[in-house]
Amino acid sequence: MSDRRSQLESLSIDRDEGDAAGGVSVLVTIVIALVFAALSAGGTWYLMQSSAPAPQPVAAVETPASATPSGSDTAAATPAPQTPRTSGLVATGYVVARRQATVSAEITGRISELLVEEGTRVEEGQVLARLDDTRARIQLDLLIAQREAAATRPRALLAQLNEAQTVLQRATTLAERDIGSQAAVTAARAQVDSLTAQINASRADYQAVAAQVRSQEDLIDRHIVRAPFAGIVIAKNAQIGEILSPASAGGGFTRTGVATLVDMDSLEIEVDVNEGQIGRVTPGQRVEARLDAYPDWRIPAHVEAIIPTADRARATITVRVAFDERDNRILPDMAARVIFIE
DSSP: OOOHHHHHHHHOOOOOHHHHHHHHOOOOOHHHHHHHHHHHHHHHHHHHHHHHHOOOOOOOOOOOOOOOOOOOHHOOOOOOOOOOOOOEEEEEEEEESSEEEOOOOOOOOOEEOOOTTTTEEEEETTEEEEEOOOHHHHHHHHHHHHHHHHHHHHHHHHHHHHHHHHHHHHHHHHHTTTOHHHHHHHHHHHHHHHHHHHHHHHHHHHHHHHHHHHHHHHHHTEEEEOOEEEHHHHHEEEOOOOEOTSSSBBBBBEEEEEEEOOOGGGGOOOOOOOEEGGGOTTOOOOEEEEETEEEEEEEEEEEEEEEEEEEEETTTTEEEEEEESOOOOOOOOOOOEEEOOO
8 A cells, every 4th residue: 555655656746846846937938038029129120220311411502603514504594586476366268369350251242162171270361161152243244344335436436536526617618708608607606515515424434344344253253251350260151052141140051151260379268367366467467377288287378458347247447468479289168277476
């Protein structure tokens, strides 16, 4: 029994020693935890300091008085020369021609020949069309024949006048010798005066018929339609076989004009400016024109004239703008925008 008791006692745990050992182990654990916390805090602070950019000291730089400034400093110090700038006043309008005409004949007739098409460039006096002049030429032939007849009549009367003057001279001689009667002298003198009057009348008739011939020739010439000025045909308004009548209202087969002619050298822009802004526009003022067809093309121009009247309904004043240069791309009725330059 004593042996078993001694063995059991040897297997029991001494509580005092266990408590002491447990206290030591807890203290050691706390110390280690504090050390690790301190190391972690230090590492975190070090990483934050190393990631932040270090402040650099600012050094004052003194520029010598004799040093030459750079280009940017020169531009900032020296004011740039004043250049023309747009005033912001923009107006819109259209390209128009100062010289444009619908060409027609002065008489009524049927078109027998048409010599132009759209886009044809013509010179002043060039024939554009011809009307049928058959009847006019027949009348001219008749008048020419009458003129020739009127020219021969004075010659016949002159021959009769010479004979009458001879008779008068003989009758006068006989009367002076008391052989002939005074009545014969009077009759011979009356015959001479009558023939003289007939000659003068026939000469006047000749002049009248000659004037009629010239008038008929002018009428035939009016059957020809000519260009009143040099330009380009932009519209052909009639065809061969149609009746041309400048006095007609048009429509059907009756035309009032043959073609529309434009002088391209007279093209300009007409714009409407609000009457409240017209004070910013002066004659001769530089203008930058832009066509809607060529928006990137800046055309130099100037104010040609300010029309001295206002549109009551729109409260605008028309301004004429002339181009400084001519170009074939500028066409009538193109939409345009102008910018007035100060």
